[in-house]
Amino acid sequence: MSLKKEPGHSHGSAPRTGVLLCNLGTPDAPTAPALRRYLAEFLSDPRVVEIPRLVWMAILHGIILRVRPAKSAAKYATVWMKEGSPLKVWTERQAKLLLGLLGERGHQVKVRYAMRYGQPSIASQLDALKAEGVTRVLVLPAYPQYSGATTASVIDAVSRWALRTRHVPELRFINRYHDDPAHIRALADSVRRHWAAHGQSEKLVMSFHGMPERTLHLGDPYHCECHKTGRLLAEALGLRQDQYLVSFQSRFGKAKWLEPYTEPTLRQLAEGGLKSVDLICPGFSADCLETLEEIAQEAKEAFETSGGQHFHYIPCLNDDPQGMRALADLAERHLQGWPTKDAPEAAALQAQAERARRMGAAA
Numbered sequence: 001m002s003l004k005k006e007p008g009h010s011h012g013s014a015p016r017t018g019v020l021l022c023n024l025g026t027p028d029a030p031t032a033p034a035l036r037r038y039l040a041e042f043l044s045d046p047r048v049v050e051i052p053r054l055v056w057m058a059i060l061h062g063i064i065l066r067v068r069p070a071k072s073a074a075k076y077a078t079v080w081m082k083e084g085s086p087l088k089v090w091t092e093r094q095a096k097l098l099l100g101l102l103g104e105r106g107h108q109v110k111v112r113y114a115m116r117y118g119q120p121s122i123a124s125q126l127d128a129l130k131a132e133g134v135t136r137v138l139v140l141p142a143y144p145q146y147s148g149a150t151t152a153s154v155i156d157a158v159s160r161w162a163l164r165t166r167h168v169p170e171l172r173f174i175n176r177y178h179d180d181p182a183h184i185r186a187l188a189d190s191v192r193r194h195w196a197a198h199g200q201s202e203k204l205v206m207s208f209h210g211m212p213e214r215t216l217h218l219g220d221p222y223h224c225e226c227h228k229t230g231r232l233l234a235e236a237l238g239l240r241q242d243q244y245l246v247s248f249q250s251r252f253g254k255a256k257w258l259e260p261y262t263e264p265t266l267r268q269l270a271e272g273g274l275k276s277v278d279l280i281c282p283g284f285s286a287d288c289l290e291t292l293e294e295i296a297q298e299a300k301e302a303f304e305t306s307g308g309q310h311f312h313y314i315p316c317l318n319d320d321p322q323g324m325r326a327l328a329d330l331a332e333r334h335l336q337g338w339p340t341k342d343a344p345e346a347a348a349l350q351a352q353a354e355r356a357r358r359m360g361a362a363a
């Protein structure tokens with residue numbers, strides 16, 4: 001590995017601190033070739049699929065990448081927005097809002113967003129921040145619950161970039177915010193607003209993205225953190241234990257994943273006589289294929305064809321002002337100690353100007 005030539009350090013008063021909001025990533029278009037590229041990158045990550053490399057590469061390239069891209073593309077086509085993939089549209093908007101909120105609070109920072117798989121890549125956005133003179137970066141993976149497959153994989157990508165960088169900025173990582181009180185309040189208020197508009201269903205199902213069950217036994221905190229978010233949200237809403245449940249969606253492959261599985265659970269509830277459910281996905285900071293297609297379309301149909309009558313999907317926080325304020329609070333806490341409000345350069349210039357003004361007044 002060799003290190004490239006890098007921009008020299010600057011002495012300007014431009015913000016020296018960057019915030020990098022990272023999400024999973026998404027295909028560039030709802031087409032089979034775009035999905036093949038995206039899935040090849042995503043599913044080759046050893047953090048995502050933990051089975052021996054050679055065996056997995058044979059299965060991935062021999063079977064999965066021949067069949068899944070076309071099937072997944074058709075699903076993406078049903079949720080695609082005119083500006084692009086929902087996950088990217090929301091993440092881009094969140095980064096803009098975060099910049100505005102931190103600016104209002106007096107922080108001079110640059111905010112960029114990046115995707116762990118696909119574009120804009122984490123490396124490209126770290127390069128861009130460095131080119132803008134940033135010397136400190138706060139990495140904010142937009143995953144409330146930590147998992148090896150998501151949060152740690154963002155840390156891997158940042159670390160890989162650092163490995164080929166000469167002048168590495170100071171780095172900080174936010175690993176989780178699953179139990180952050182402001183985040184829980186934002187979720188609870190979104191549920192209350194939904195109830196005010198549509199009425200409260202018999203049960204609130206909280207569906208999180210699944211993980212292989214094995215990862216729980218290997219020490220991944222994800223399962224615990226999902227349950228903690230679920231319990232805190234239920235407490236904030238004053239729900240009894242029989243009024244809510246936590247389930248896991250998006251199972252991939254034949255292995256056992258975290259249980260209970262969302263869709264079979266919804267069928268069982270409907271078959272058992274439950275007529276109405278509200279469903280929220282508190283593990284997703286933004287709506288995406290997994291919420292808009294798998295839940296709001298497929299899971300709804302499963303519930304309704306099993307005897308259920310009312311299925312209400314409660315959207316992710318997306319650009320919700322309260323959710324954004326919680327994210328800005330979180331970033332602000334992790335920026336502490338970094339001179340984002342009074343960069344030394346700016347302070348020195350201000351003091352110089354002040355001295356000049358006083359000398360002028362005395363003359």
Ligand SMILES: C=CC1=C(C)c2cc3[nH]c(cc4nc(cc5[nH]c(cc1n2)c(C)c5CCC(=O)O)C(CCC(=O)O)=C4C)c(C)c3C=C
Binds near residue numbers: 024049143147222250
């Ligand atoms: C193969 C194993 C997978 C693991 C483990 C996994 C964990 C995981 N994923 C998210 C969040 C998202 N996943 C999304 C899509 C998606 N996930 C997998 C597989 C695993 N995820 C696949 C193959 C796909 C692609 C779609 C498909 O073909 O089914 C998304 C949505 C992306 C989008 O473009 O909208 C998100 C978000 C979490 C939080 C997580 C572990 C905690």
Ligand SMILES: [Fe+2]
Binds near residue numbers: 209250
């Ligand atoms: Fe996933």
Ligand SMILES: [Fe+2]
Binds near residue numbers: 250289290294
């Ligand atoms: Fe899915």
